[in-house]
Amino acid sequence: MSIILVADIGGTNGRFGLVNACSHNKGYNAEQQISLPSANYETLADMIRDYVKQAGVAMPKFACLAIAGPIQDGHVKVTNLNWEFSISRLRDELNMQALDVINDFSALAYAVPHLQKGDTASLYCTDANPYAPIGVMGPGTGFGAALLAPISTGWKIIPTEGGHCSFAPTTDTEIGILQQMRKHHPHVSIEHMLSGQGLVSIYKSLAALKGVDAEDLSPADVSERGIKHKEALCEEAVQTFCAILGSVAGDKALSWGAMGGIYLGGGIVPKIAHYLPQTDFIKRYLNKGVMRGYVEDIPVRMVTNDKAALIGAAAWLVDTTQALQS
Structure with a gap:
């Protein structure tokens, strides 16, 4: 069973969760959800490590982060925060097999086909x-x-x-x-x-x-x-x-x-x-x-559903990562 760390990172808060990659039939619902204040962290890596610590789990090998801001050539600048980083360097720093970053509204858009009645x-x-x-x-x-x-x-x-x-x-x-x-x-x-x-x-x-x-x-x-x-x-x-x-x-x-x-x-x-x-x-x-x-x-x-971006992030990573499609 592959676990995906998903997050919706905004200028005010970062909402995190863990999703079973095989749970698409259940709408990719995230568990172990924790919201953290973005301003309390110097880097996104610090924020992710703190989430994993608070969740009491090992660092997952897969992650998809929905972030408010533009993403160009693997480089991310987070709007309303002084965070800039390389996706590949963040992946290596956290020792992950696959890590992707998508725009927060791209994640919300990708969630739409997976939303349930009432969402x-x-x-x-x-x-x-x-x-x-x-x-x-x-x-x-x-x-x-x-x-x-x-x-x-x-x-x-x-x-x-x-x-x-x-x-x-x-x-x-x-x-x-x-x-x-x-x-x-x-x-x-x-x-x-x-x-x-x-x-x-x-x-x-x-x-x-x-x-x-x-x-x-x-x-x-x-x-x-x-x-x-x-x-x-x-x-x-x-x-x-x-x-x-x-x-x-x-x-x-x-x-x-x-x-x-x-x-x-x-x-x-x-x-x-x-x-x-x-x-x-x-x-x-x-x-x-x-x-x-x-x-x-x-x-x-x-x-x-205020967790929709987490659903979209999980769906995106499963659809674009071969290791999660077996």
Whole structure:
């Protein structure tokens, strides 16, 4: 029995688990799950060793790590952390037989075909084309995006840095927010708007546009006050955030031809899902002019299983590692 160490490494936390490589029929469920604060470790190797120690197991020979950040030519730079490393050197340092690193939203995308009933919830219901590409995206510490394309042998992940595409305002208020944010960022990206810090930036920009003082609030503060109707400015910020999210989801659906559906993940959407029907999320998702009919045929679902990236990491390694396919 081959055991795979899987991890979902973000700017805030790293979630680890162990998966039996033969458990694909059971959805690659991870056991021995432990979450560790990323900032407490100087290197990823230190973090992995601490997980193995806390789990009370020997270092596995196989691992797949889902990481927030770009991966180029075997070199990884972790977004929002001062971690850079070579995949091959990390594998050798940990004395593993096989270690791979994939983008966190690539892992989430690869998990989609393996998700069980109850792992997702519908946000916009229509029939998906089972033979078409699937788009996965969502806000958290940053904004991740990946595409899952059907091929003859299964699925192929197309990782992207779609969160760094330019933000395109739709309303006069959003134009004003963009102008405020350009004072701080020469290039205002989707991630500058659709992330935890992006929600705070929207709140502060709205305050500046209205000529009022903004409080020093965390993303959770803005979200909680807005959703519970405790403060009008926070609620407008959350409403704006959700509307922009709808626009971006529709843009990705169009540009990717994601007739297999759009899946929203990340740390923020599940926390505001019950509030989305009170916003312009769906209105803006469908507001694509002459291509409205095209987007109307693309369903939107939310990934509710917060361990989905671990499932995707395990599935990816099994599908790409010959030693695990016997």
